């Protein structure tokens with residue numbers, strides 16, 4: 001089979017160097033990548049780097065290799081065009097159909113999905129001209145990834161940072177596999193918790209669990225792809241922030257509860273995928289607990305943590321809010337799941353079997369989604385993103 005053909009457009013932003021990592025992700029996963037930088041982009045990263053990393057020639061102008069009619073062919077043959085970083089200038093040119101270099105010509109001749117990953121100073125991103133250009137591009141079916149909040153060029157911080165290249169790659173992978181997703185969650189705010197809480201014993205030790213956060217991140221990514229505003233409450237995941245998602249980092253169950261309750265206040269749906277510790281040590285030692293010669297260690301006394309899923313299910317922040325829980329079970333999986341669904345009072349419960357090498361940390365999952373209405377939706381073994389999409393299908397049906 002032919003390799004999927006990806007055009008990586010790079011425009012002249014300081015984040016151009018991050019596109020090298022995106023390029024590597026594509027080439028290492030079997031894509032044929034043609035890099036089309038703008039002349040400004042070459043001030044940041046030279047043509048030799050793009051050519052060597054992609055294994056393909058690099059031009060910025062329509063006047064190179066004219067006999068190959070590149071200004072038309074590159075776009076026509078592409079399976080995906082992604083522009084990362086996309087400058088304010090490039091968004092304006094694309095929105096208005098300008099065609100004064102090879103990349104803008106390629107954007108006009110491409111009939112495949114197009115993804116823009118803008119990066120710029122907050123003022124440029126928020127300017128009404130840029131807002132209108134982004135709206136125009138989205139309206140035409142392009143995917144425009146929301147920039148992240150964080151450090152910008154120089155000492156400035158704010159919205160406008162290029163999302164992590166790994167996460168831009170994830171957006172592109174989904175678009176290549178499934179086309180541009182129908183934005184059926186547009187106008188909705190969803191909250192997802194992910195990862196595993198850590199309950200400290202002293203400044204260096206904690207009681208934790210094996211949850212990697214990957215299922216919660218897949219839920220956040222898919223909701224963002226479906227047009228939702230997403231708040232991800234992340235507990236100790238160490239994963240890059242999904243593109244276009246607001247991430248709140250927490251450590252303990254108590255901190256996770258606080259963050260979930262705050263974000264859930266105006267949410268249409270809350271999906272609790274995090275593994276929240278049921279118990280925490282009753283005391284916290286301000287200094288590291290020392291080993292004492294000839295003495296047995298003091299027992300660890302535990303106290304209960306708040307039951308966040310039961311609390312938000314019983315006391316919905318707004319009418320019609322859909323609450324989804326996860327049950328990680330090691331035995332009697334379905335029976336325990338049904339009992340948990342009844343006990344917690346949520347609308348949906350995703351029940352999966354966990355254990356060493358099963359689910360935790362893996363890229364795949366297998367589950368049954370139980371509904372409070374008695375429904376039962378089995379999700380066969382597959383990528384965590386597929387389970388995430390099934391959860392959002394069920395949530396979307398309940399929001400209607």
Ligand SMILES: Cc1cc2nc3c(=O)[nH]c(=O)nc-3n(C[C@H](O)[C@H](O)[C@H](O)COP(=O)(O)O)c2cc1C
Pocket residue numbers: 010011012013014015038039040041086087088089090119120121124153
């Ligand atoms: C150091 C430096 C950093 C820049 N970073 C950005 C940026 O991150 N985003 C942006 O939209 N423009 C940025 N610009 C401005 C663009 O380079 C300028 O608008 C240029 O005309 C864009 O050309 P292009 O869209 O054809 O690549 C930067 C300029 C300089 C000198």
